[in-house]
Amino acid sequence: MNKSYFRVDFGLLISALVLVILGVSGIYSLNITLFKSQLIFLIGSLLAFFFFSQVNYQSIKIYSLPIYITSIVLLVIVLIVGIESRGTVRWVEFFGFRIQFSEILKPFLALSLASFLTDKESYAFRSFIVAILLILPIFMLIFLQPDLGNALIYFITLLLVLFTFGFPIRYFIVFFATAMLFMPIFWNFLKVYQKQRIMTFLELKVDPLGSSYNAIQSVIAVGSGMVFGKGFGQGTQSVLRFLPERHTDFIFATLSEELGFVGASLMITAYFFLLYRILVIAREAKEKFIKVFAVCSFFLLAAQFFVNVGMNIGIVPIVGVSLPFVSYGGSSLLSSFILLGFLTSMGKYAERKETLEIR
DSSP: OHHHHTOOOHHHHHHHHHHHHHHHHHHHHHOHHHHHHHHHHHHHHHHHHHHHHHSOHHHHHTTHHHHHHHHHHHHHHHHHHOEEETTEEEEEEETTEEEOHHHHTHHHHHHHHHHHHHTOOSOOHHHHHHHHHHHHHHHHHHHTTTOHHHHHHHHHHHHHHHHHHTOOHHHHHHHHHHHHHHHHHHHHHSOHHHHHHHHHHHSTTSOTTTTTHHHHHHHHHHHHTTTTOSOTTOOHHHHTTOSTTTTTTTHHHHHHHHHHHHHHHHHHHHHHHHHHHHHHHHHHOOSHHHHHHHHHHHHHHHHHHHHHHHHHTTSSOOOOOOOTTTSSOHHHHHHHHHHHHHHHHHHHHHHHHHHHHHO
C-alpha cells in the first residue's frame, strides 16, 4: 500500500517535463533572467505536484462549495488591489511574487465543477442552466481584468464538459441562440484592442503595422523555422524582438522558429500523449467524480493548447492564452502541475480501490 501510495504517474509527468524542457530552453535562448525565474517556478510547481499527488482528493472534494466561493472572493480582490500592468489588472503581489488567480484557480474550480455534476442524476434543463449561472461570475470577474482569453477558456471548458456529460444538444442550441441575442451588448464591453484583434483575424492584412502586427509576425516566425529550425538563440523574429510576447503568448512561434517543424511536432506529440493519458484515467475510472474531473482536465488543457497554437499560426483570434507547461509564468506552471497532481492522486486511488475489491 505504501509503495502504491507514493507511486507517480510517469505518463503524465514525463510528457509534462518534455514540454517544460522545451519551454525553458526557448526562454533561455531569449533571456537568461527569465530562464532563472522559470527554473524557480518549476521547482515550486514540482513540489506542488508531488504534494497534491499524495493528497486524498476526497478530503478536498467535500470543500467544493467553499472553494467556489473563495475563488469568487479572490477574483474580486484582484480587481480591488491587483497590480496593473499594460492596462490589465490580473496579478496580486504576495511576498514578492506575482500571483495570477485566474490561472491558479483552474484545477480547484475543476474540482468544484466535477463535484456539482457528480451530484446530478438527471440531465434536466434546470441543471444545465445552473451550471451556466455558476460559471458566469467567474467569467465576468476574469473578463473585467480584462483577460478575455482565460475567461473564454473557462466557458469553453464548461460547455465541452456539459456536452460530454450527456446534456441534450437542444439545450446548447437554446444557449447559443440566446447568446447571439446578447452578442451586440458583449461587443460593446470589449476593449478597443480586443475588437481590433477579432477584426484582424477576419482579415489578416487589415493593418500590418498596427493591429495585425502580432498575428503576422507570429505566422512569419512559425514558417521561417522550416524543417529543422534556425537553432536556439538564432531566430530573427524572436531574438530581434519582432515577435511580441515571445516568451508567453507566442512561445510556440518562438520554438517553431528555433526548432522548426521537428521541434513543433515533438511539442504537439507530447501534448497528445499527455491528453491521451488523461483520457485513459477518465476511461478506467469507476467513480463518477474521477471520470468527470479527468474529462474536465482534458478539455481545460486541450482548449488552452488549441487556442494558443491556433493564434500562433493564425487560425484563431489573438486572445492572450498561455501554453501550459511551455509559456513563461509561475502561475500557469503551478496551476498545470497541481492539475496533474490531482489526476495522479485520483488514478492511484482508483487502482488501490480496484485491488482491494479483487482481494
